[in-house]
Amino acid sequence: MGLSRRLAGHKLQGWPSTPRGMDTQDRERALERRASLSAAERDRVEQRVSSLLDLLGKAHTMALLREFAFADGPLRFSDIESRLDISPNTLSQRLSELVDRGLLDRQSYDEMPPRVEYRPTDRAEALFPAFGHFHQWAMEYELDYEN
Numbered sequence: 001m002g003l004s005r006r007l008a009g010h011k012l013q014g015w016p017s018t019p020r021g022m023d024t025q026d027r028e029r030a031l032e033r034r035a036s037l038s039a040a041e042r043d044r045v046e047q048r049v050s051s052l053l054d055l056l057g058k059a060h061t062m063a064l065l066r067e068f069a070f071a072d073g074p075l076r077f078s079d080i081e082s083r084l085d086i087s088p089n090t091l092s093q094r095l096s097e098l099v100d101r102g103l104l105d106r107q108s109y110d111e112m113p114p115r116v117e118y119r120p121t122d123r124a125e126a127l128f129p130a131f132g133h134f135h136q137w138a139m140e141y142e143l144d145y146e147n
Contacts, residue, residue: 055101060086064094065103065120069128074107074117098124 037045056062063084067075081091095118098104103124109115120128 055097058094058097060084060090061094061098064091064098065124065127066131068104068118068120068124069131074119076115076117080118103127 034042056065064080064086067080067083077091077095080086080095081088084091086094095104095106099106099118103121104118105121107117107119109117
């Protein structure tokens with residue numbers, strides 16, 4: 001599945017309407033949605049966001065998900081290993097974590113040599129528009145580095 005299909009129906013498809021990536025209506029809707037939540041619902045959502053950010057903050061996780069976001073189909077361990085500078089042990093651990101957390105599906109084939117493919121779940125694909133936002137940001141800005 002190509003990136004355009006993954007972004008279909010998402011505002012990102014035509015890129016953000018403002019340089020900040022969120023127009024006034026989007027921000028207002030987000031604030032209204034947040035305000036409509038009960039305290040317990042808001043705590044639950046904030047906990048989910050924290051858990052997601054903890055997972056995404058692990059070394060190489062974002063680079064790994066980016067590979068799936070821009071891939072045209074499932075990826076094999078060797079595909080990912082050749083694209084990213086990650087040790088095999090770390091790559092294996094991150095893939096397992098993403099499978100365990102429901103962001104990737106792992107398919108083993110009974111072949112010789114063994115073949116395993118990974119593909120993003122719907123939950124992972126729902127995150128992929130963020131990579132478009134990151135790329136849009138990178139086309140407009142760069143981080144300042146202190147020497």
